[in-house]
Amino acid sequence: MLKVLKAGLYLSIQDLGRFGHRDIGVPIAGAMDVESVKKANLLLENDENDAVLEITMTGPTLQFYTDTYISLSGAHIVATLNNEPIDNYTVIKIGKGDILSYGRLEKGFRGYLAIKGGFQSKKVLDSRSQFYPVTQSPRLKDGDEVPYEETSDYEPKISEVKIDEHFENTSLKVYKGPEFSLLSDSQLMEIFAKPYSVSKENNRMAYQISELIAGHSHSMLTSGTLPGTIQLTPAGRMIILMKDGQTTGGYPRILQLSEESIAVLAQKKYGDELVFKLV
Amino acid sequence: MKSYPISIKPFGERAVLIEWPEKVSESILADILDFMDAFKALKIPGWEMSVAYNSLTMVYNQDHIDFEETKNMILECQEKQAKSKKERVQHLWTLPVCYDLEFGMDIEEASKTLGLSVEELIKQHTSHQYVVYGIGFLPGFMYLGGLPSSLEIPRRAEPRLKVQKGSVGLASKQTGIYPQDSPGGWNIIGNCPVDLFNPSKENPCFVKVGDKIQFESISKAEYKLHKIEGEVGIYEPEKVVLNA
Numbered sequence: 001m002l003k004v005l006k007a008g009l010y011l012s013i014q015d016l017g018r019f020g021h022r023d024i025g026v027p028i029a030g031a032m033d034v035e036s037v038k039k040a041n042l043l044l045e046n047d048e049n050d051a052v053l054e055i056t057m058t059g060p061t062l063q064f065y066t067d068t069y070i071s072l073s074g075a076h077i078v079a080t081l082n083n084e085p086i087d088n089y090t091v092i093k094i095g096k097g098d099i100l101s102y103g104r105l106e107k108g109f110r111g112y113l114a115i116k117g118g119f120q121s122k123k124v125l126d127s128r129s130q131f132y133p134v135t136q137s138p139r140l141k142d143g144d145e146v147p148y149e150e151t152s153d154y155e156p157k158i159s160e161v162k163i164d165e166h167f168e169n170t171s172l173k174v175y176k177g178p179e180f181s182l183l184s185d186s187q188l189m190e191i192f193a194k195p196y197s198v199s200k201e202n203n204r205m206a207y208q209i210s211e212l213i214a215g216h217s218h219s220m221l222t223s224g225t226l227p228g229t230i231q232l233t234p235a236g237r238m239i240i241l242m243k244d245g246q247t248t249g250g251y252p253r254i255l256q257l258s259e260e261s262i263a264v265l266a267q268k269k270y271g272d273e274l275v276f277k278l279v
Numbered sequence: 280m281k282s283y284p285i286s287i288k289p290f291g292e293r294a295v296l297i298e299w300p301e302k303v304s305e306s307i308l309a310d311i312l313d314f315m316d317a318f319k320a321l322k323i324p325g326w327e328m329s330v331a332y333n334s335l336t337m338v339y340n341q342d343h344i345d346f347e348e349t350k351n352m353i354l355e356c357q358e359k360q361a362k363s364k365k366e367r368v369q370h371l372w373t374l375p376v377c378y379d380l381e382f383g384m385d386i387e388e389a390s391k392t393l394g395l396s397v398e399e400l401i402k403q404h405t406s407h408q409y410v411v412y413g414i415g416f417l418p419g420f421m422y423l424g425g426l427p428s429s430l431e432i433p434r435r436a437e438p439r440l441k442v443q444k445g446s447v448g449l450a451s452k453q454t455g456i457y458p459q460d461s462p463g464g465w466n467i468i469g470n471c472p473v474d475l476f477n478p479s480k481e482n483p484c485f486v487k488v489g490d491k492i493q494f495e496s497i498s499k500a501e502y503k504l505h506k507i508e509g510e511v512g513i514y515e516p517e518k519v520v521l522n523a
């Protein structure tokens with residue numbers, strides 16, 4: 001069992017997502033930065049879908065009740081185990097009673113904590129990803145406990161890996177969305193000719209873009225949306241749906257992020273710069 | 280019946296969007312559901328599909344897809360759709376709604392705007408059958424079509440930060456039920472005590488796209504009773520098979 005002594009800004013259990021329930025309006029949820037989760041799980045020879053903790057900006061303080069092995073990935077947030085500094089992308093042995101705590105955020109926005117065998121919280125609709133109201137709470141709070149299986153005799157095959165930080169670049173690869181053809185030449189110029197920035201309104205549901213572009217008066221019937229769908233509101237606001245984003249929407253879907261770029265965007269915070277690149 | 284023309288568009292790396300003529304129509308919805316039945320009969324694993332009015336989003340969960348290949352697969356399936364057509368079981372659900380002012384905080388203002396008495400508004404709202412054209416926005420939220428034009432009212436100028444679970448609302452051509460507490464700008468005229476999304480059930484959402492909904496006005500006492508029955512798991516909403 002792991003105990004959440006302090007949850008930090010936003011701490012949640014995530015796997016790669018909840019699939020097959022879109023038809024009743026259930027979003028995929030799952031880790032925002034899938035690339036980082038896969039790497040952390042790979043280091044522990046876990047299944048890539050094993051549940052991890054997703055840490056947002058301000059890290060938690062966590063206590064482990066039994067022996068295990070962990071690996072950290074994603075954002076660089078200063079982390080210490082019993083006050084000794086530890087690094088991302090290494091396999092770390094954990095003893096009974098050890099305390100993991102986090103300090104300053106140095107790079108990125110979301111960090112991941114993978115554990116040998118994955119966290120064993122209850123699966124709801126085939127996934128452990130926290131999303132309200134599928135799970136009772138959208139995130140972990142102070143005092144919550146998360147089960148895992150004890151491991152004390154594991155020989156890591158890969159003890160450390162050098163990682164390309166996929167989230168260091170600012171360019172997002174986008175495809176044409178279903179309503180791409182609504183964009184005028186001047187709107188296209190605007191979107192692709194200059195940099196944009198992440199607005200204060202950014203969370204697991206959606207990232208809004210600070211700068212407005214020219215708006216539109218197109219009304220359409222509600223239709224399907226996906227993580228990575230960029231909607232354009234009549235006022236000219238670009239809204240990029242993320243993992244907890246709704247399954248349907250009524251704004252024109254002008255662009256669609258590549259999956260790799262969803263992981264890149266997941267590591268951006270308020271004020272960070274973005275450039276859209278059409279493929 | 281001849282199928283409608285469709286357009287197929289790429290939608291990211293693992294999805295396509297199929298669009299039927301841009302209208303809210305029961306026969307278009309039937310055509311979409313026929314297509315889905317035909318596609319499901321092919322038993323290709325990994326695809327999930329969601330309908331909204333005149334469109335179908337198809338997502339392949341296992342890998343990225345080749346658009347041209349997927350498009351051809353869809354067109355072939357559509358060709359065979361008429362031949363493989365089966366009867367679908369669809370239901371008419373009667374959902375109880377308490378229109379008391381305690382729940383329907385906007386019902387008086389809405390009736391004034393619509394030029395109806397509160398009784399007349401309730402009578403009209405409960406006398407129509409609404410088609411479920413899609414489920415989305417929130418888990419278990421139904422997009423309902425078929426609202427009489429006499430009940431069309433613009434959304435509220437300022438959305439509420441919290442609309443209570445079960446709230447029944449009106450907004451332009453739509454009526455619907457909030458399946459959970461949520462921010463929202465609809466005019467709230469009542470509350471439905473039935474859980475529309477319950478992840479602890481094997482079938483978390485009993486309504487299916489293509490089903491119909493009719494509302495039934497209930498008293499506060501009946502509301503409380505259904506609420507308790509729902510909590511202990513003995514309440515089943517009333518249904519009849521539509522196409523028996």
